[in-house]
Structure formats: C-alpha cells, structure tokens
Amino acid sequence: MTTGSSEPALAASPYLKPGAAGEGATIDGKAVADQIRKEISASVALMKGKHGQVPGLAVVIVGERKDSQTYVRMKRRACAEVGFRSFDCDLPGDSTQQEVLDAVAKFNANPHVHGILVQLPLPKHIDEEAVLAAISVDKDVDGFHPLNIGKLAMKGREPLFTPCTPAGCLELLDRIGADLRGKRAVVVGRSNIVGMPVAMLLLKRNATVTICHSASVDMASIVREADVVVAAAGQAQMIKGSWIKPGAIIIDVGTNPIDDASRKLGYRLVGDADFDSCKKVAGAITAVPGGVGPMTIALLLKNTLTSAERFYEGKVSGGGGGERQPQPHWSTVVLGTLAGAAVVQGMVRRVLSASGSRARH
Numbered sequence: 001m002t003t004g005s006s007e008p009a010l011a012a013s014p015y016l017k018p019g020a021a022g023e024g025a026t027i028d029g030k031a032v033a034d035q036i037r038k039e040i041s042a043s044v045a046l047m048k049g050k051h052g053q054v055p056g057l058a059v060v061i062v063g064e065r066k067d068s069q070t071y072v073r074m075k076r077r078a079c080a081e082v083g084f085r086s087f088d089c090d091l092p093g094d095s096t097q098q099e100v101l102d103a104v105a106k107f108n109a110n111p112h113v114h115g116i117l118v119q120l121p122l123p124k125h126i127d128e129e130a131v132l133a134a135i136s137v138d139k140d141v142d143g144f145h146p147l148n149i150g151k152l153a154m155k156g157r158e159p160l161f162t163p164c165t166p167a168g169c170l171e172l173l174d175r176i177g178a179d180l181r182g183k184r185a186v187v188v189g190r191s192n193i194v195g196m197p198v199a200m201l202l203l204k205r206n207a208t209v210t211i212c213h214s215a216s217v218d219m220a221s222i223v224r225e226a227d228v229v230v231a232a233a234g235q236a237q238m239i240k241g242s243w244i245k246p247g248a249i250i251i252d253v254g255t256n257p258i259d260d261a262s263r264k265l266g267y268r269l270v271g272d273a274d275f276d277s278c279k280k281v282a283g284a285i286t287a288v289p290g291g292v293g294p295m296t297i298a299l300l301l302k303n304t305l306t307s308a309e310r311f312y313e314g315k316v317s318g319g320g321g322g323e324r325q326p327q328p329h330w331s332t333v334v335l336g337t338l339a340g341a342a343v344v345q346g347m348v349r350r351v352l353s354a355s356g357s358r359a360r361h
C-alpha cells in the first residue's frame with residue numbers, strides 16, 4: 001500500500017491486524033477495549049484497598065426496546081467484570097416524565113453512585129432534554145449534559161466527561177498511533193450522541209473537520225478528501241470503497257442489523273461502511289462488530305472510574321487547566337462531611353480557583 005504525505009502514517013500497533021496483500025488493516029476495538037478494562041480493574045483494586053469503596057454506575061432504562069435491553073445488559077455485565085457496583089432502575093414504557101426525573105434524582109443523591117446513564121432513545125412522551133439536564137453534571141458519565149456538551153464545543157474548555165462512543169473513536173485513533181493534526185477528517189452523521197461530539201473532539205485535535213449529513217450534496221466527493229472517516233449515519237453499508245481515499249483510516253460507528261439467513265438469529269450486524277469494498281482501499285478500518293461498540297462500553301467504565309476517583313481522591317484529570325473548580329454537587333457532599341460549613345466551602349473554592357490547582361479534598 002502506498003501512503004501519500006497527507007495521510008496519517010501508522011506505526012505497527014498490536015491493535016492493527018494486517019489485511020491481505022494490498023488491503024488495509026483491521027482495527028481490533030475488542031482488543032483495545034479488553035486492555036482498557038484490565039487497566040480499570042487494576043484501578044478498582046487500588047481504590048478498594050485505599051478507600052474500601054468501588055465505583056458505582058446507575059443505568060436507567062424506560063420501556064422494553066429489545067436493542068436497548070441488550071445494550072443495558074452488556075453494560076451491567078461489564079460493570080460486574082471490572083468490580084463496579086451497578087444500580088438498576090427499569091421503568092415501564094408508560095412511565096411519566098416525573099417518574100423518570102425521580103429516578104434520576106434518587107441516583108443524584110446516592111453517594112455510592114458515581115455515574116448515571118439514562119439509556120436512549122427514551123419513549124416519545126418523555127422530554128429527553130429535560131431528563132439529560134437533570135443528571136448531576138458530576139455524574140454525567142455519558143457526557144450528554146448540556147454543560148458538558150457546551151464545554152466540549154468551546155475552545156480552551158474541557159468537559160467533565162466526554163461522550164463514550166466519540167471518546168472511544170479517538171481512543172482507537174490514539175492507540176493505533178494516528179496523528180490527526182492538520183489532517184482532513186470527515187464525519188458522516190450529525191447526531192447529538194456521536195456525529196456532533198466526535199467532530200468536536202477531532203477539531204480539538206487540530207484536524208480539519210467536515211460534517212456530512214442527509215442534505216449534503218455529492219457526499220462521495222467530500223468523503224474522498226478524508227484522511228480519517230468517521231461513519232456515524234446509521235445507514236447500513238452506505239459508504240463504499242469508491243468513496244475512500246487510498247490509505248485513509250475508517251472508524252465505523254454503525255451497528256445495523258441486516259437479514260442473513262445463514263445466521264442462527266436470521267440477521268447479522270454491519271457497519272455504515274461497506275467493509276469489503278472499503279477495506280481494499282483504506283489504510284485501516286474498524287470491524288463491526290468488534291470495533292467501536294466494545295470501546296463505547298470501555299469508555300463508559302473509564303468515565304465512571306474517573307468520577308469515583310474525583311469523589312474519593314479529589315483527583316481531576318483531563319488536563320482542563322486552571323479553570324476547573326470542584327463541582328457543586330461533589331464539593332457539597334465532600335465538604336459537607338468534612339466540615340458542614342458553607343463558609344469553608346466558599347474558602348476552599350476560592351483557594352482552588354486562585355491557585356488553579358487540582359481539587360484535593
């Protein structure tokens with residue numbers, strides 16, 4: 001395979017499985033996710049030894065959508081495997097808005113819960129915007145709270161949590177050694193949970209970013225410019241090999257079921273990229289399944305661990321610089337147990353913001 005100067009040069013990586021002669025490599029998201037989960041298990045063991053506590057993740061699901069139940073089951077199993085506590089709230093599909101908000105409020109107030117995830121999509125009669133805004137920003141491990149999304153969109157700001165699937169895409173690019181600076185990145189899809197936030201993350205890494213969507217004209221020629229393609233349109237196999245610049249990296253976020261009589265279940269999962277034709281042209285491409293999907297769950301665990309570390313150790317990670325202050329919810333809980341005095345809380349805040357230092361409770 002030839003690599004032009006504008007394409008990200010990929011060093012050998014244990015997570016790149018070489019393709020057949022002349023074909024691109026496959027990015028093994030499952031292997032990266034397994035590695036991250038190992039790292040998380042080790043951190044949980046440390047936390048248990050030091051604080052006698054483990055991270056806790058609460059998952060709220062409303063209704064009986066089959067796919068949502070599968071994802072939630074996977075998340076709960078993943079929690080158990082790394083030693084987290086998981087907290088369940090399964091609400092019937094005809095629950096009221098208030099019942100969903102009450103479930104969120106209960107987890108906001110529970111000090112053993114460090115992350116809250118409300119499985120999307122919610123039933124139509126529930127106001128998603130109101131529910132996501134009700135999650136304490138300190139426990140917003142999905143990164144969907146408007147304050148976290150707002151900071152993600154702003155230069156020089158860092159959200160407390162980054163949405164899991166977009167963060168998983170960037171983690172994959174990092175772990176295979178892709179350099180994004182000055183590269184052309186094209187995101188196909190503009191959803192709140194993937195397309196938009198992944199574009200923001202690529203921009204923060206100094207890529208030149210284009211977002212394509214259903215109204216884009218001649219999408220193929222736009223995608224052809226890309227050194228990195230993130231496929232997040234939710235359309236099975238829409239991106240063809242003929243759209244791909246030779247050597248480009250393709251991160252495929254799609255998980256679309258298509259009929260397949262040869263499978264036990266009668267279907268199989270495919271991505272938004274047409275894997276076989278894209279692989280022939282790309283430098284590297286993620287598999288589906290086994291690519292971005294497992295990374296989403298690994299990053300959810302990582303965000304939950306980070307949240308628990310902030311709570312028990314006052315650690316602030318993410319390189320946000322001097323602007324970060326202890327967030328209202330955690331500082332109230334922690335300082336409440338330490339001193340119970342609003343005066344002290346105000347003083348500590350002032351000291352922390354003046355020194356621009358990390359929050360140490």
Ligand SMILES: Nc1nc(=O)c2c([nH]1)NC[C@@H]1CN(c3ccc(C(=O)N[C@@H](CCC(=O)O)C(=O)O)cc3)C=[N+]21
Nearest residue numbers: 071117118119120121142164255289290291293294296
């Ligand atoms: N609040 C919220 N947060 C989410 O993060 C969220 C959500 N709502 N709603 C639905 C989407 C979807 N999602 C996936 C997670 C794991 C896989 C995954 O691990 N997939 C496996 C295959 C799984 C299978 O075989 O069925 C893979 O790609 O290898 C896929 C998709 C998280 N989502």
